[in-house]
Amino acid sequence: MEENESLLEFVHQQAGKLAEQTITHTGLTFISVLLAVAIGIPAGILITRKKKLATLVLGFAGVMQTIPSIALLGFMIPLLGIGAKPAIVALFLYALLPIIRNTYTGIRGVDPTVTEAAIGMGMSDRQLLYKVQLPLAMSVILAGIRTATVINVGVATLAAYIAAGGLGEFIFGGIALNNTNMMLAGAIPAALLALLFDWLLSRLQHINFRKSRKVVIALPIILLILSSFYLLPNTYESRMKAGFTPEFMGRQDGYLGLKSVYGLNIRTVVINDMIMYKAIAEKKLDVISGSSTDGRVKAFYLFVLRDDKHIFPPYYAAPIVREAVLNQYPELEPVLNSLSGTINDSIMTELNYRVDYLKQSPEKVAKDFLVANQLYKTPRNGNKGTIRIGSKIFGDGYILANMYKMLIEGYTDLTVTTKTGLGGTKIVFDALVNEQLDLYPEYTGTGLLVILSSPKKIVDSLISDSQKVYEYVSKQFHNQYNIKWLKPIGFNNTYALMMRKEEAAQLNIQNISALTNYVNQH
Numbered sequence: 391m392e393e394n395e396s397l398l399e400f401v402h403q404q405a406g407k408l409a410e411q412t413i414t415h416t417g418l419t420f421i422s423v424l425l426a427v428a429i430g431i432p433a434g435i436l437i438t439r440k441k442k443l444a445t446l447v448l449g450f451a452g453v454m455q456t457i458p459s460i461a462l463l464g465f466m467i468p469l470l471g472i473g474a475k476p477a478i479v480a481l482f483l484y485a486l487l488p489i490i491r492n493t494y495t496g497i498r499g500v501d502p503t504v505t506e507a508a509i510g511m512g513m514s515d516r517q518l519l520y521k522v523q524l525p526l527a528m529s530v531i532l533a534g535i536r537t538a539t540v541i542n543v544g545v546a547t548l549a550a551y552i553a554a555g556g557l558g559e560f561i562f563g564g565i566a567l568n569n570t571n572m573m574l575a576g577a578i579p580a581a582l583l584a585l586l587f588d589w590l591l592s593r594l595q596h597i598n599f600r601k602s603r604k605v606v607i608a609l610p611i612i613l614l615i616l617s618s619f620y621l622l623p624n625t626y627e628s629r630m631k632a633g634f635t636p637e638f639m640g641r642q643d644g645y646l647g648l649k650s651v652y653g654l655n656i657r658t659v660v661i662n663d664m665i666m667y668k669a670i671a672e673k674k675l676d677v678i679s680g681s682s683t684d685g686r687v688k689a690f691y692l693f694v695l696r697d698d699k700h701i702f703p704p705y706y707a708a709p710i711v712r713e714a715v716l717n718q719y720p721e722l723e724p725v726l727n728s729l730s731g732t733i734n735d736s737i738m739t740e741l742n743y744r745v746d747y748l749k750q751s752p753e754k755v756a757k758d759f760l761v762a763n764q765l766y767k768t769p770r771n772g773n774k775g776t777i778r779i780g781s782k783i784f785g786d787g788y789i790l791a792n793m794y795k796m797l798i799e800g801y802t803d804l805t806v807t808t809k810t811g812l813g814g815t816k817i818v819f820d821a822l823v824n825e826q827l828d829l830y831p832e833y834t835g836t837g838l839l840v841i842l843s844s845p846k847k848i849v850d851s852l853i854s855d856s857q858k859v860y861e862y863v864s865k866q867f868h869n870q871y872n873i874k875w876l877k878p879i880g881f882n883n884t885y886a887l888m889m890r891k892e893e894a895a896q897l898n899i900q901n902i903s904a905l906t907n908y909v910n911q912h
Contacts, residue, residue, distance in 0.1 A: 400571040408560070412579050415556040417619035418474070418549055419542045419583070422481030424613040426538055430486050431531065434493025435519065444494065451487035459484065459545045463552055472633075472661060472669050477546070477554035484545055485538035492534025496527025529596075536591040543584040547576070553633055553659035553669070563660070566637030566814030567840055629912055632677040633661040633669055637814055642846075643839055643885060644679065647701040654906045663783065667692075667746075670890060677905065683735050683883045685742030685785060693894040695887045696901035703849070704856035705835040705884040707786065709794065713872045715828045719775060723876060725801045726829070729793060730877035732763055738881040742785040752785075752810075756792035766796060772803025780818050780830040781810040786883055790831040815840050823871055833883060837863035837875075856882070 401408060430451075437444040454462070462483065466476030500523050508522045524531075550558030560576025563569070638644035639660055648654040656677065661669065669675045671690040680687065682694060709726050716723055733741075741759060744750045760766035779794055781787030788810050795806040809827065812818040815836055821827045838844050838852065838859055844866075852858045864875040887902055899905050 397571045397574055401575055404560075404575060408575060408579065411555060411557050411559055411576075412583070413619045414554075415543070415546055415558075415580065416583065417617060418477060418481065418546045418554060418556055419539065419587075420613055420616035420619070421478050422542050422546075423485050423535065423539050424610070424617050425478070425482045426485035426489050427535060427610065427613065429482075430489030430534075430538075431493050433486075434490045434531075435497065437490075437494055438497045448487075448491060448494070451483075451490050454483040455487045459548050460551065463548060467552060467665060471672070472553045472665060472674055473659070474549075474554045476552055477549035481542045481545055481549075485542055488534040488537040488541070489531070490534075492530050492537075493527070496530030496534075497523045499530065500526045532591055532594055536588050539587045539591060540584045543580060543587065547580055550636065550660045551662040552665060553661040553675075555659065559636060559639065559660045562814075563636035563640040565816050566635070567640045567816065569640065572640060630656055630676040630909055631674075632656045632658045632679075633666040633675040634658055634679045635663050635666070636660050637840075638679040638885065641839060642849075643702050643835065648887075648902070651699050651701050652902050652906045654902070654909060656905075656909045670888070673890070676889065676893065678888050680886055680888050681784065681786070681883045682886045683738040683742060683786065683881055685739055685744065685746040687888065688739060688743050689747035691891045692888040693891040695889065695894070695899065695905060697884075697886070698901040698903050700854065702885045703835040703838060703853045704859055704882055705833040706856055706860060706878040706880075706882050707790070707831050707833055708860075708878045709790075709829050709876045710822070710832045710837075710867065710873050711829040711876060712822065712825065713868070713874050715777070716874060719777070719802070719804060721802050722777070722798065722804070725797050726794060727877045728765060728797060728801075729790075729879055731880050732765075733759075733880045735881045735883075738786065738883065741789055745785045745789060752788035752792050756789050756796060759789075760793060760796055767800030769796075769799040770803055771799075772805065774803040775805070777804050777806045778826070778828045779806055779808050780812050780821055780827040781808070782815070782818055782830075783811045783813055787811075787831055790879070794829070794831075822873065831879070832875075834859045834863055834875075834878075835884065837867065842866050842870075 433447055437447050457465075459480065462480045463476060466480050470476040470479060497519075504522060504526070505518065508518050513521065546556050547558035547561055549556045550562055557576040557580045560572050561580075564571070564573030564576065634645055639658070640646065642650075645654075645658065659675075661675075661678075666675065666678045667680070667684070667686040667690055670678045670692065678692075680692070680694075686692070687694065708730075711722070711726070741755050744755045745752055757766060777798055779791045781791040791808050791810050795808055798804050798806050809821075812821065818827070818830055819832075819841055822830060832841075834856070838849065842863065844852075844862075848862070852862055860875065860878060867873045867875060887905065889899060889905075894900070897908060899908060
């Protein structure tokens, strides 16, 4: 009961945003379905007349269905940028197959004796199509539109990754923040939309279309009206546009803190971490959330705004390990701690730069660093046991996971398997707690605010002292999870707001307060 109440409270607090994203989600779904109907039905009709094209057209639509949705969205970005356009095109391609196939199947399934009788009555090919074949095939065609609509409601959740909005903002934010209520606030409306639209379209299938031509005319008009929903929420007062990750949008040391402490009310879009740096470099965004040691800060000539009101806590990286693993393999701790104090902010930025921009492999960058610091040893190829190392999707995680792998295999008789790119904090931490991982690199600020969800009073008392934050999370992780924080590595990968250097200089924006003043005045 308490869970239901907390979910209801979350929905009530986020009612405006939830309604906005539901409308956006509906618009995205039906713009793509409308385009698929406009192209798919004529294409289905065409291949009933020119049967040699059937294999080619259906094959193309089938291939589009087999491409993973997140990959298809990624393919669209170099062509169409970020936002609604690539999302709509990707959803359109996903909706094509069921509409083309059902149009083709429906028309081909019309009783040949009916077709022959119509031709015998002197009907032209056009009359045969509009007065006989399409009305008789309409229930099958509508079944294809139903399928396409339900598919697109689900796939449209991924549009949030490329700044197109929709209910995916809540789902991915909830995953990143370990917030079940946030996930459900996005997932439940998405499921209800799919059921509602499927039910409404199923009602149309029972209509006699030979006697109800008005319904046939009304269907595209209804789709057009629903498509226009996407335009409704997109009105903001600020001309500047910020791109924030789903996790940053829902954190107190993220956009929530920017609004409450700084009063920043900037137009925002939710975007995937891997895309936003390129988006700001190409001037599709003006401000982004990022990591202070990210190599792309250097690569794309970005300027980190000073956090003059100190809402971002220290984010010192350290390996966190299940205590049961340390008890079983006591030689593990000193090996992992050998990296402590070797990497400062500038070194981590350079390592990330080599991976993010120069496209060197994390394995090569990790090995080069260990060799340069006389820490590398040839793997022993021991068989004492296997250690499973995870990492999030950030460059830091890939590099550190490989460093730890090389250190363990060089200094102990243990072997290592890595599971990198695990996404948000919830995914990788749950894997650790559930004994699917043995260790991964984490940040003290994330431990304090996201995993422990520490009360504001405690956060305020610790946030200015990195050592106190480390000691607090170390104690709480031991008490609550039997997980040990080893020694900090040395770099502080804190959250930051960034702008293009030339624009920050032109507008004389050096810190977040100056950005807030500019946004409020424009």
